[in-house]
Structure formats: structure tokens, C-alpha cells
Amino acid sequence: MGPGRRMKKQGPPATLEQLGLASKSKRKNVDAAAQDGPTRKRKKTTDEPTEVAEPKKLVKLDRKIRQDIDESVAKKPKKAKKQFVNNDAQITVPPPMLIEGFEDEDDEDAPELVDGDLSDANFSQEEDEEVDEMALEDVSSGSGTGSDSVFDSDDPDAGQQKRGAMFSDDEDASDAEAQLTAANIEGLSRKLDQEQADLEADAQAELQDNALQTNIAADSDLLDTAGATTNLAPDLALIRNRITEAIRILSNFSTSNPTKSRSEYTDLLISDICTYYGYNEFLANKLFSLFSPSEAFAFFEANETPRPIVLRTNMLRTNRRTLAQSLINRGVVLQPVGKWSKVGLQIFEAPVPLGATPEYLAGHYILQAASSFLPVMALAPQPNERVLDMAAAPGGKTTYISALMRNTGAVFANDANRKRAKGLIGNIHRLGCKNVIVCNYDAQKAFPKILGGFDRILLDAPCSGTGVIGKDPSVKTSKNERDFLMLPHMQKQLLLAAIDSVDHASKTGGYVVYSTCSVTVDENESVVQYVLRKRPNVKIVETGLPEGFGTEAFKAFEGKKFDEHMNWARRWYPHKENVDGFFVCKLRKVGPSPKGAGVAGAADVNGEASVAINGVSKRAKGTSSAEESATDTKDDDDEFGGFDDEADEQVMQREERKRLRRKGLDPRTVGFKASGKAKTKSKSGSGTEEKSRTNGGTNGVATTVDKAEKKSLPEKANGEASAAEVDLSKVSGSTTLEKKARAGQVVSEKPKETKLKSKNKDKTETTKRGKKGPAPASGA
Numbered sequence: 001m002g003p004g005r006r007m008k009k010q011g012p013p014a015t016l017e018q019l020g021l022a023s024k025s026k027r028k029n030v031d032a033a034a035q036d037g038p039t040r041k042r043k044k045t046t047d048e049p050t051e052v053a054e055p056k057k058l059v060k061l062d063r064k065i066r067q068d069i070d071e072s073v074a075k076k077p078k079k080a081k082k083q084f085v086n087n088d089a090q091i092t093v094p095p096p097m098l099i100e101g102f103e104d105e106d107d108e109d110a111p112e113l114v115d116g117d118l119s120d121a122n123f124s125q126e127e128d129e130e131v132d133e134m135a136l137e138d139v140s141s142g143s144g145t146g147s148d149s150v151f152d153s154d155d156p157d158a159g160q161q162k163r164g165a166m167f168s169d170d171e172d173a174s175d176a177e178a179q180l181t182a183a184n185i186e187g188l189s190r191k192l193d194q195e196q197a198d199l200e201a202d203a204q205a206e207l208q209d210n211a212l213q214t215n216i217a218a219d220s221d222l223l224d225t226a227g228a229t230t231n232l233a234p235d236l237a238l239i240r241n242r243i244t245e246a247i248r249i250l251s252n253f254s255t256s257n258p259t260k261s262r263s264e265y266t267d268l269l270i271s272d273i274c275t276y277y278g279y280n281e282f283l284a285n286k287l288f289s290l291f292s293p294s295e296a297f298a299f300f301e302a303n304e305t306p307r308p309i310v311l312r313t314n315m316l317r318t319n320r321r322t323l324a325q326s327l328i329n330r331g332v333v334l335q336p337v338g339k340w341s342k343v344g345l346q347i348f349e350a351p352v353p354l355g356a357t358p359e360y361l362a363g364h365y366i367l368q369a370a371s372s373f374l375p376v377m378a379l380a381p382q383p384n385e386r387v388l389d390m391a392a393a394p395g396g397k398t399t400y401i402s403a404l405m406r407n408t409g410a411v412f413a414n415d416a417n418r419k420r421a422k423g424l425i426g427n428i429h430r431l432g433c434k435n436v437i438v439c440n441y442d443a444q445k446a447f448p449k450i451l452g453g454f455d456r457i458l459l460d461a462p463c464s465g466t467g468v469i470g471k472d473p474s475v476k477t478s479k480n481e482r483d484f485l486m487l488p489h490m491q492k493q494l495l496l497a498a499i500d501s502v503d504h505a506s507k508t509g510g511y512v513v514y515s516t517c518s519v520t521v522d523e524n525e526s527v528v529q530y531v532l533r534k535r536p537n538v539k540i541v542e543t544g545l546p547e548g549f550g551t552e553a554f555k556a557f558e559g560k561k562f563d564e565h566m567n568w569a570r571r572w573y574p575h576k577e578n579v580d581g582f583f584v585c586k587l588r589k590v591g592p593s594p595k596g597a598g599v600a601g602a603a604d605v606n607g608e609a610s611v612a613i614n615g616v617s618k619r620a621k622g623t624s625s626a627e628e629s630a631t632d633t634k635d636d637d638d639e640f641g642g643f644d645d646e647a648d649e650q651v652m653q654r655e656e657r658k659r660l661r662r663k664g665l666d667p668r669t670v671g672f673k674a675s676g677k678a679k680t681k682s683k684s685g686s687g688t689e690e691k692s693r694t695n696g697g698t699n700g701v702a703t704t705v706d707k708a709e710k711k712s713l714p715e716k717a718n719g720e721a722s723a724a725e726v727d728l729s730k731v732s733g734s735t736t737l738e739k740k741a742r743a744g745q746v747v748s749e750k751p752k753e754t755k756l757k758s759k760n761k762d763k764t765e766t767t768k769r770g771k772k773g774p775a776p777a778s779g780a
């Protein structure tokens, strides 16, 4: 089997050497390894008999041509057969060799394979088959329900070309085709050439006809909008010339004697990009806006080919050197993916299906896009931690996390899509991950409500996939304006949930990594900026990835300014690093989330979701819940200092006055003091009566009223109702809209009957009191 499409077209991703990051001596080693591999492979490839490859090509021929072939075969089969030499005897398996370029440091991460580990690798055959079948089936099942519009950089289905390039289709070749001889092929080739020439001649004649009719053929101005697209089939060569010409002019606008305005050239360029590469106009505009014209061209060009195939060594089962050697023995041509990774191997040629080698089946590696190593490296999970992979299927990153933790601690691998969550299980088994718990929740709603207090969280968010167009060209036409409203909305919700679920007091962590395989600002910097605004207890930290690898994220975009440390987040592009487009941002939680954060951020985005009923801490990990509760009061003033306290106080006082009036009390007569009262309310954020007393309830009235209020609220199984109300004070610092929404929710938390009752009561009391004035305080 020859090199696949991507192997022929793509070079290796830029290594750190190319980025000027590696020492010269190490570079020599890598080069040596790279040279070694291809030489061996070439020998083997030329030795292989050609009849293995040829029938496969012919599978695609149409029926008429097949008939021709059959006829031809019938006429002279024997003569042709003679021309073949059976080279089987000459095929040699390269002897085991020690490969260079795999520094000893590779082994640093290799676990000591103790008996237990090995026994894992040695499943009984039956068990092996079962698990592998499941893994292969699940992994190839692709994006399932609910996530059809979202992308996974490692989804094997998203890259069908990849499979095409790596897996033999020989089984499909029919018997008749298998009998083809070289002579037939030669004849067929001549026939096809002739047909092709005829077709071209016809097309040319047709073009000339059209040109005569429309009188546009001899347009000398390349950048005239007519010409290339007026015909039924666009003249792609002309359009490409126009694209390069427009880029040349736009790149040196002042000196290139333009005949049109800059925006006209830009419009024409984008329109041509749509025609030439097949993007919808909305997406072409969005992507074009990220780059200079010439860089945009490079980006669109790079999207025309998939990225190189990369596999990740599973350090739970083996080490990279051993794995590389085994695969080289099978004729695979490979080299380390770059200095930035100790576990990645880039594949140049593979005469065997990489998804079915004994090493694959034994879980020694997983096929995984190089860029999808990056979020896990940034997350840097530590042994014995408690980690959540919030959107985990099919598990490329989960299993890497598990390996970095050396099978200790606990990794919760969640995915909202049930089918995909099941697929996770196959990979987890195959790779021998014993510290992973798979769950199937909508992370927007579930975390931290059901589980929180994690040391680290990875949110590899569902996204539009604009970074993986090379793998899935359907993105070019399927993503529209609506997607870029819906997806960021979901991403914001998920990221808020992640932040609220991590333990800021974790001794080893307290980190959230946000990543997408999209390059749009809406799904990346804007999402991070949004959560920074909503959660001032979070800050951006450096990813810890090698310097100079990737591009700094935007600090400003189209007039919007982002956080001063947004440049610590990183972007990767197909045209720059030859990896899938990717975004990684690492966040550190430095204080507890607001009380109202139990159902993360739900209120502010859609304005109607419920206020957090329960705080993070109540169900979070034992210690952290206590710690969060304990630090709540302490940290309120410092950690949430960025909140607009004054505005909050006004809202709270207004609410308090309303509440007193509903109770038939006159705020003035019960000693309601605007600021003091608000403070009392704020400090009662823990939801406990005691707390509101000790935290400076100005007088007994506040506590009494709280009690009365509690009674009027519906009893919830876990006594959460009152927490819902007091949460309001903790969710300060949000926008006016959000506050309004939240204020509304607090009210709507109460059952209608209660409101009605309360209204009636007000009425009754007012009637009773008449104009005599408000009821005395003691009546409360």
C-alpha cells in the first residue's frame, strides 16, 4: 500500500527544531531517524508486487469501463500475466533496529510495567476480541445525537479521508478486477487518456461557445468580477489567479496602483474564496477576518488537505521507543511528532492498517490528532488528583489524562451523548485506564450540582470545528450565523459550570483548561472573556506549553478588548504548525464561586433559567465544601471586590422594602436602615439563620423576618429554598439585566399560592389598618 493522500501532500508538522527551539545535537538525532525510516520503507515498497495496488484503483471505474476491461481481459489474459514477476520472495521484514531520535528522556514518563500492568495488556483472547470490537465500533461511530453540529478533533469519522488513506480497500476488489493484467491496464490507460482528451476538447468548445454568446472571454482585467464565474462551471484557474492578484494588491495597497477601493477588493476576494474553496459566505468572512489577506490564503489552502496522522503512545502499556521499534518492524515509517511531545509519533507511511495492529489492539497507542495533546499537557494532571473531563468522548484526552496520572486518583469522563459516552468505554479498556469513571450528563446542568470540588477540569468544548476543516470539509458549508450564536452560548454555560465545579482550595490544582478545535474568536477569546466577567474569582494563567509553540491568542479583536493576559492563551493553525486548528486557555480559580452558581451561569445567558438552588459546596468534595463555606464570608469582600456593591445594595434594599411591605410592615417603623439592612442580607449568604445573626444582622427584626419568610417558602427536600433567595446577594457584580433576571427568579421560586396568599394578606391587613397607619413592629 502506497502513501495516503495526506502523507503525500503533507510534510511533518513544524517541529520545535523548525521553530528554533531545539538544541542542534538533538536535532541531528531526529534527522537521522527521519532519514532512516523512509529509506527502509522505500526499499520495501518497490519490492512489493504492483498487482496488489492496481485492482483497488479500478474499483472506482464506471460500469462501461469495467465492461471494456472484461472484454480486454477475455481477449488476452495470459500474455499479460507473463509480465508480472512475483516478488513475494523478495519482500523482507526489516530487522529490529534501534531507532535514533528517541531520546532517553522519552522513558522518563514510561511507567514501570509491573506485573499488574502487564496482566492488563494480556487479556484473554476472547476478552480482547470483545473489547477491541467494541472499541473499534464505538470509535468509528462518530458524533452522535445532539452533537452532530459539534466537532471533536479526534473523531475518526470526521476524517474519513484519513481512514481512506490508512485502511486498505482491497477486500472490495472484485474477482474480475483481480485478473487484470498489465497489458489491460496499459490499454485501459490509453483509452482513458483518449476519453479525457475528448472531454477536454468538448469542454473547451463549450466554453468558447459561451464566451461568444456572452462576449466576456477576452476580459483583460483579471480582477473584473465577470469572467470566471459567469459560465456554468467556474473557471477555477482564472479564479485562483484573481485570488492571488487581489492578495498581492491588498498586501501593498498604496503602492500597487489599485483601481478599486480596498473593501471592493476584499469583497471580491472573499467571493472568489467561496467559489474556489467552497465555503459559504458567512464562514469565509468570519475566517478571513482572523488573518491578513495573505495569511488567510495560506489558511484556506492548508484546509484543503488533512493533517498528518499522529499516534499517541500509551505510557500505561509501553514507551515510545519500544512502540516505534515495533511499528518500524512492521514497515511503518514514522518519527517523533516534535520536541514538544514525548509521546507522539507522526506516521509517514503505513503498509498495515494502524487501527488493527497487534500493538493497537493491545492498547499501546491511540490514533490522536497532535493538537489534541495540547489541552491535556496544559491541564498537567497530577497523580492522585480528582479530575473531570467534562466533554470526554471518544476519550483521546481522557486516556491521556489517566496515563499522566499513572492510573491513580480519579478521572470522571463525562459526555452528554450516550452513544459517544459508551464509545469512551472501549478506549478506556483497550488502553488499560483503571482510574476512569464514565458518566453521561449534560454538563451544563449537572456540574457542580451532582459533583464538584475537582482538582482540575478539562472542558474540550463542543465547537464548530473550523480548525479541522481539512478533516471534515462539510464545515465549509454547514456552519452558519445561528451556529455561531448557539455554540458560544453553550460554551459559556459549560465553562461557567466547569469553573464552579473546581475546588479553588485544591492543594495541587484549582485549574480549568478550556479548549476547542475551532479558530473563531466567538468560540474562544469571547467565551473566556465572558466567564472572566461573570466569575471574578478566576484568572488566566500560562499554559505551561513550550515557548514559541503556537500563536498568542488575541488581546483585542474587531474593536473588542480582552483581558490583559488573554495572550497567555494559545492558538494553533493548520498553515502554521501543520496541526489542526486549536485554542487552549488555562484558568485558575482563586476564590469560591458565588453562591448563585450552582447551576452555572444559567440565568444570565437566557435570562430565564433558575437561580442556583444549592451552593457548590454542599455536594462538593468533603473538605472543599467545608472550606468553601468557611471562606465564603471571609472572601466575599476581597475576592468579589470587583462587584458593583452600590448597585447591588440598591437592588437588595428595594427588595427588602418590598418584602417588609408584603408582610404588612412599614420599613421605616421596623427600623429598616438602608445600608445596614442590605449588609445583613448580604452576609446571610450562607443561608443559615445563625450566620445572618453573627454576621451583623442590624437588629432582631431581620432574623425574625427571615424566619417568617422561610416558613412561607415551600419546603424542599434538601431545604434549598431559602438558599435560593440569599444567593441573590452573592451573585452581585453581574449586569443589570442579569440582576433583574435573578431578582425575578427569586420571586418565582415562591409558589403562586404563597404569593397570592401574601397579596391577600397584604390587602386584608391594609383594609384592617385602613388609614390608621402601618401595623406595629411587634405584629410581625
Ligand SMILES: C[S@@+](CC[C@H](N)C(=O)[O-])C[C@H]1O[C@@H](n2cnc3c(N)ncnc32)[C@H](O)[C@@H]1O
Pocket: 146, 147, 150, 151, 152, 153, 154, 372, 390, 391, 392, 393, 394, 395, 396, 397, 398, 414, 415, 416, 417, 420, 441, 442, 443, 444, 460, 461, 462, 463
Ligand atoms: C470536542 S468533543 C470532545 C472530544 C474529547 N474531549 C476527546 O478528546 O476525545 C465534544 C464532546 O462534547 C459532547 N457534548 C456536547 N454537549 C455537551 C454537554 N452539554 N455536556 C457534556 N458533553 C457535551 C459531545 O457529545 C462531544 O462528544
